[in-house]
Amino acid sequence: MQDPAATNSPRQIRIQASDGSGSFNGYLAVPRSGSGPGLVLAQEIFGVNQTMRDVADYYAEEGYVVLVPDLFWRQQPDVELGYSPDDWQRAFAFYKGFDEARGMEDMQAAITALRGRPEVQGAKVGVLGFCLGGKLAYLAACRTDADVAVGYYGVGIDAALDEADRIRCRLALHVAELDGFCPPEARERIVQALRGRPNVEVHVYPGVDHAFARVGGEHYHRASALMAHERSIAALKSAIGPHYDLAALWDKHCEYEFATRNVDDTMSTMVAEPYVNHIPTMTGGVGYKALHHFYTHHFVNSNPPDTSLVPISRTVGASQVVDEMLFCFTHTTEIPWMLPGVAPTGRRVEIPLLAVVKFRGDKLYHEHIYWDQASVLVQVGLLDAAGLPVAGVETARKLLDESLPSNTLMG
CATH class of the missing domain: 3.10.450.50 (Nuclear Transport Factor 2; Chain: A,)
Structure with a gap:
């Protein structure tokens, strides 16, 4: 009988901050094979919670070595929130207190740490992010040495479009048409500013709201989530792999x-x-x-x-x-x-x-x-x-x- 375990045992690792201020935790999920391209997963505003760990395990099953850094560690280490009204209030407080510039330094530190791990083949590392992490994925394409970046319903990208000329890797963004955190005028600015740029794709999903890809969430929309995932995997594989002979496997x-x-x-x-x-x-x-x-x-x-x-x-x-x-x-x-x-x-x-x-x-x-x-x-x-x-x-x-x-x- 097939082993039901999808990945090797996940674990916590420590990541050294580049400014010398200390170190922070990261959740690491490794594929069954024990190696693969690297993928830094940038969290939602709820911290490295079960949702983020599940996403990491999911992408490990896709063949990636996934690292989820604790990006709120400078405010409070190991934040892990649910989705109750009280958790939402706490999450927004952490979001408002988040130092974006330092957060991007921590993203680069996570990319560097992952690139140096023996499990990562070819030193190729991408970035995937949701919500807050969706914007950080966009910024990673502009500010870090990531090889590819994929962002879901990033909040505040429209305020950082002046950095678009610095995009240095393939970038795929998934935008929800009805996202209350990205009103129509902001969405249109994003689409217009990024349209036609080489290696950049922006997909707008009609009739869906923020967090449409969060399984079990209030706004989860399975059809849109499946389409977005297919596009995400296409972007990641084209830049960093892994590459499998799918036709031979099917035969x-x-x-x-x-x-x-x-x-x-x-x-x-x-x-x-x-x-x-x-x-x-x-x-x-x-x-x-x-x-x-x-x-x-x-x-x-x-x-x-x-x-x-x-x-x-x-x-x-x-x-x-x-x-x-x-x-x-x-x-x-x-x-x-x-x-x-x-x-x-x-x-x-x-x-x-x-x-x-x-x-x-x-x-x-x-x-x-x-x-x-x-x-x-x-x-x-x-x-x-x-x-x-x-x-x-x-x-x-x-x-x-x-x-x-x-x-x-x-x-």
Whole structure:
């Protein structure tokens, strides 16, 4: 069984301040491999709390050595707040007392400390920040020797746009359209000032508020958070890595599923808690235990012997692979994940199928699998296509030969 631990044991380290005033704590999370590019995670105004540690662990699973420095240490060491009204008041007090110039010196000290650690491959270090940390990520691109910077809903960036000419590395900013801490006029100044600059990208997320990427938060918006994460990983990987052969990893996973048909080998290619969702039938599993059960009893050993996957196209992104293929089989056995409860009909089925496969680091995180279920039902004889806007095997044939007639269902 796969080890459920996503990373090596995280730990606290000490970071020496560059002004000689002392040292401060940092939370360090290391990937399973024990090494990778470095990433300094700049905190929200709530300190190095559980949310920040969870984000650090998440990015360690992506393959980064993550350091979260205690940036409020000059006011009070080891601030760790929640999100109650009282904690909000305390957090704003720390924010108002934060010395930004000294804070950026501490950010550089953290970058330097991380760059010197043996776990960091190639001495490449990026910066990722949220809220207060979002502005510090922008300033890191202007003032530090970071190799890349990514900022989420940074507060006060509009007041520091005079530093934009000093941006020296790739910078990606995620801005919430409805952010009460960044009103429309401030957001527009940011967009206009940074638009068109080389290696700078600004993404505005419509209809979402501040902290839209904080899991469990009041304004969490999953779709926007997922899109922002994809863009963040693309920016980080392009500048500092890590670089994995995602296509080869996906091919190996498919080999275990359809060729050798070994469930444990299949699961070994995935993260500790993966999930699979076959969109048309909502079959699959969430988490190691449920997915292992699904693969064992409903998938790996349930596909007909003549099942084949015919590749049509493949797109490889920063953290995912999208495969377009033909999925072909003769319905000689029950296929619970595609035709649950349907006895074998002996009929031939050929359908276009799309797989969106997401990775964390060098392991599969999830699969979203799409196909036209109506076409399947037509081909196995459970749906009469007459008078309905659906087609059978014709959809597969036209995918291979675009010269076949179009608009045949339109009369």
